[in-house]
Amino acid sequence: MSMLCSVDTSMIGAGVRRGGVLLKLFGLCVLAGVLVASLMLPAALGAGAAVNQTSSAMARMSKSLQKARMPLTTKVLDRNGDPIAYFYDDYRVPTSADEISDTMKAAITAVEDKRFWDHNGVDWQGTMRALATNLSSGSVEEGASTLTQQYVKNYLVHVVADTGMERHEAKETTIARKLREARLAVELERTMSKKEILTAYLNVVPFGNQTFGIGAAARTYFGTTPDKLTISQSALLAALVNAPGALNPNLNPEAAKERRDLVIDRMTEPGNKIRITEEDAERAKSKPLGVLDPLGRPPSSCISAGGSATNGFFCTYLRNYLNRVGFSDRELERGGYTIHSTMDPEATEAAKEAAEAQVPKRSENIANPMAIVEPGKDSHKVRALVANRDYGNDASKGQTAYNITNRVAGFGAGSVFKIFTAAAAIQQGWSPEDTIPVPSSYTTYEFGHGQEWTMHNAEGVSSGSRSLRKALATSPNTGFVWLLERVGLNNAVDMAKKMGLRDSLSQKVDEEGETSPDGELTRAQFIKQSEQGSFTLGVHKVSVLELSNVMATIASGGTWCPPSPVSSMTDRDGDPVEIEEQPCEQAISPSTAHGLAQGLADDHKAGGTSHAAAEAAGWQRPLMAKTGTTQNYRSAALVGATPQMAAAVMTYADGPPYDGICVNGSAPPYQCGNTVGNLYGGTIPARTFYPAMKKIHEGLPVEQLSSIGKN
Template sequence: MFGLCVLAGVLVAALLLPAATGTGAVVNQSSDAIDRMSSSLAKREMPLVSTVTDRNGKPIAYFFNQYRVETKPGQISDSMKAAITAVEDKRFWHHEGVDWHGTMRALAKNAASGQTAQGASTITQQYVKNYLVHVTARNAMEAEKAKETTVARKLREAKLAVELERTMSKEEILTGYLNVVPFGNQTFGVGAAAQTYFGTTPDNLSISQSALLAAIVNQPGALNPETNPADALARRNLVIDLMADPRNDIRITKEDAERAKKEPLGVLSPLGRPPNGCVGTGDSETDGFFCTYVENYLDRHGVSSDQLENGGYTIRTSLDRTASDAAKQAAERYVPTQTDGIANAMAVVEPGKDKHKVRALAANRDFGNDASKGQTAYDIVSRTVPFGAGSIYKIFTSAVALEQGMSIYDTVDVPASYTSRVYKNGCCSPYTVQNAEGVDSGPRTLQMALATSPNTAFVKLQEQVGLNNVVDMASRLGLRHAMGQVNMLGRQLDSDGSNGPSVADTVKQRNLGGFTLGFTPTNVLELSNVAATIMSDGVYCPPSPIEEITDRDGNPIPLQEAGCEQALRPDVAHQLAQGLAKDDTEGTSRVAAKAAHWNRPMIGKTGTTSAHQSAALLGATPQMAGAVLTYADGRKPEGICDAGGDNPPYLCGDEGNIYGGKVPARTWFDAMMKIHEGLPVAPLPGSPPPPGR
């Protein structure tokens, strides 16, 4: 402390500052800084990269505020230690945190030139400054204060440096410094720098590589080897020469130095720093849709974006690479990526009574920011879009009817046209509905009505069971966001409700009988989860993309996920599954199923909106559930024309002819055939139909 007092006096005298600016305030600031830095070191709060992986632990994305890979003392090469001490603090192994002789020389030079207190900082002092700037600073103002060139800052650094030398070993201080210091290109710490510039680890850094990294530390911007290789090379060679100085505690031979100086910079091009966030993630552009859902899901369930970018978490997701690749390939096969104005999105969810795991979120669109290449950075698979799923919503009407005591073998009336006495078309005129082309009139069982999808039968049935009950059933089975959190335009409701009401409230308030025909905004992921709920004996679980989260030390992090609930009685869910069991054999998806050689029991329901701007298929086996939505995603949506077979669809104004049994069904069966490879053929839940049915 005597040395500190002497230093304070010299600083004050040299810079002609009033004595009042000296020790009192500085000591208080130093004590506070020591407490915060000590607390931060004890808690290991240094910002680290969070890694998102697939279900098998393969990384698909990284999140960071500072790209940093924490490194232990034994994981840093001797050449790196030699390089950084040679150029930044050759007396590092001997001083006690502050190099008094060097400081006095610097002070004399500064005083003579009229500058403020600069220079002569030891590695320990630099560690303090960088830690205060990049770790403990709570805002930009605090970060700037930690960098200001003042007497107060110098005194604080000196005091903190002495304290650190008392509590940490030299190896710990050097490692701490090398973990915190910036190396340019958004890279912090030697572990990340080794990867960014050379694609290696710090224990494998060569002499020339170590020297370059030590050179960059001096001026990360000006000595960027990508943009200023000549100056970076000159500074690197200077560091190599310093490393060979015989006065160093860790040094290299002159022969090694000469060989190292002849080596090229050897910097990776492009640099090896991973992309930050969801754009450019994983092995394919599909991972971005899943990554975005994970990011949003974590934020809603207890892990904020700030925690994600700084916490060093490992998030193992439920992403199944086989399912994801199959869904992506099928979506692109039937609607190529750059198809103008048409999106083809698919979600896959695994049923279960304790969790519904999201296995794939894929689309024909690649995930990215270049629209000219058919890319989009919107989460088009997991968010609600302003296009309907058509007759798939007849499932909800059927579920209410079954819950109220109807059987799938009961007969429903199917007139060619039906004018409702309950619903209105807008304010005044009667609501009249007709069947789609090719759907015959005449009575049939509820099971066959689900397979053949007559509009008139389900509008009549909705009248009988109650519109409000049907809307509530849609939410119960899985359309939680699409019903309750967006308006009729598919836009997220504001917190003050100013852009409401919700879809559910609007349908109820306006008595919109067309709800069972699926004209309201929908959500591909939630449609998949509806199928998963039916196949899980009526148990609804939120679609979860998370298997487990661990912190930087490998300890599990609990997530505040909602639990599962019995949305539908098991017996009703079983009846509903049996009611949906004919779509692939006698219903609207039979042509696509036959072409794909599908031979497993499944539930299925197709849907198409009246303007042919969207069409969908919801389907599931006991092992996997999924939905496909093909819709017009351009700025001016048009009808979609299906050209048949492998020919891509196209926009065709008001003359669309797409149906759920076409592109959506082909996509679904193509993907699910691959996803089910190796899985046993499993029966649907519930009793099999009576003989002859």
């Protein structure tokens, strides 16, 4: 070593003037000597406290390297077991030694560490050869890190390091880092087999394009698995390890091919444990790069997930839901979970088709989202979250990245909120057959702070007393304000929150009742304190998923459950992962749920507000439903459920101008340019709801509403 490292120090000044090359070479010489000394250091120093601490830290890191618990991709599956999304920071596919082709092992050792099978972690012969080559050329042309050392470095950089600063320090060219890598490499060679080290290396090394490890690289670049990699494919992937960015085969194919062919030539050289013939090499070099374009790496985003135009809303809800129950984005992107979601692709497709048929995705500023929830006493499974919009970032293509299917919208659901007044009445002993008065206008002082408040019925709603059941189907404003006076505003608001409006009514609001994170009151508290009798007319903000879950609560015999997008979840080892979500609770009594199911049973029948749409769709099943429209026709909704499935549709302006919405027969809706419109819950929402729900129920037995709250 002394002969190789005897550099004329007078040359150093000139070396600095030539870019510091000779200084770097001198550093390599010093490093080689220090490496040897450092490997003997623990024995020489004995058992001092500092050495004990260093040795202990090394032992812990060595064990970590042996286990190689790398960040892994989280996979989201639909209810049929098909993937709909992936979450990852770095794309990885764990691969065992038996799943990696011999050609890949041959390629990587030939170009990165020809003596891999012979050295003990640090290749002293290779180090001396590299020093000699570099000194004779006057430049740093050859490195000497073994695959074992490279594995240590890559693991520290891409697995252990959490921050950009830590990653920078882990790959900084310093003697201290080289010493640590060398000592860990020697330790690993004592505790792991060569086969284990090579496999671990091939599972952690970066191949560019956010792809790490040979399993992910084979899929990303060639759409195949590592066991099927050919000589030319293996050589290209081994080439990328040298400089993944500069050798990107889609951006710099000439450089990538040159490096690939170099690797192929190296694979023919004597001394390789696995060697190819000259004939094999020539055939491999004649092959095109054959890289996929676009690359086969699955996207790590709900926006670009497979089928994201339809699945993106559900994907985003699921991710946010998991965040709320304790799984951070970092955990999801590194944990390697398998999430079995509740998403029903058939229901999703039916709902998407119906939503877009009524409001084309490019309709300016008109949203038409639909949410479908499966009722149950143990869980409320979210089966579909869709909209007329596609999920994405390009508004010109009718896309939105706002999750309008579960986000609290800027508008209300209109007379749908009469359900909560009816629920409060039934809970207090009213029957769906009890009669309420329905004058053409009604004046109250109770909700006007001592002032008169007079309301009228919507156009087409006749006056005259009728049963609560008939009132729910025909939706008179006057009768329900009269009923609200008797059951109590506070009771109706509490009923709404219990049944499912937990997000919207818990939002903080300012003194004007507008959403504000700095507000002192919740929306529910504000409505009560300001005595807003208009609550029963549905003027307050709500989300379509909340509305669907309200109907699921009724269909579940009064049992509220959080609308869950997850059926089960396992960790990287296949063990179950517990999700601590809110427990289900008996929100309203079974008898109240039964009464509501009977009271809401006529909306789709002759005289009901959604009869025309139900008849046009050929709806035949028992159904509880309610429509609603807000003032000036700015939004409308329909909620409905059978004992098997609950759903809601809400149509509203999702961008300015927020004018009334017009519906011209079966033609697309548009904003009228003033406050006049003709949107009702029985038009676009109902025309979306019935075709979708009919298709979703195909093949299911017909169940009666009389069973609700009775079993």
